[in-house]
Amino acid sequence: MKKAPRDILDQWMQAVNGADVEGLLALYDANAVLIPTFSNSVANTPEKLRAYFEKLGSRPELSIALHDKTLIIQELENEVYVLGGIYNWRFAVDGEVLNFEARFSYVMDTSKTNPILHHHSSQIPRSL
Secondary structure (H helix, E strand, C coil): CCCCHHHHHHHHHHHHHCCCHHHHHCCEEEEEEEECCCCCCCECCHHHHHHHHHHHHCCCCCEEEECHHHCEEEEEECCEEEEEEEEEEEEEECCEEEEEEEEEEEEEECCCCCCEEEEEEEECCCCC
């Protein structure tokens, strides 16, 4: 059964909130590219995706929440979508829970079992 793009995003966030590395990896196509929020390296292989999500999943009190009003979903062609918006990461650093707002974009092919083809996420820079 095909899922809507928002359902895939929700599934991704639930996997992050549950530190479910296998659940996260199952959402990414074998050739997916991840430009991650908390790394300066591009993850473009299943092994690099695993390493990133295992490290991220080990953060104490890890969670993510979408700023719903920022979500934009565009259909490019049949079942291929671009999603963009802002989410808020939370996790403990040296015993203190910190928030990191980040902007994101996904390219998803909802006809695929592993729908995420491209994912870019970066912390929101301070304004000038």
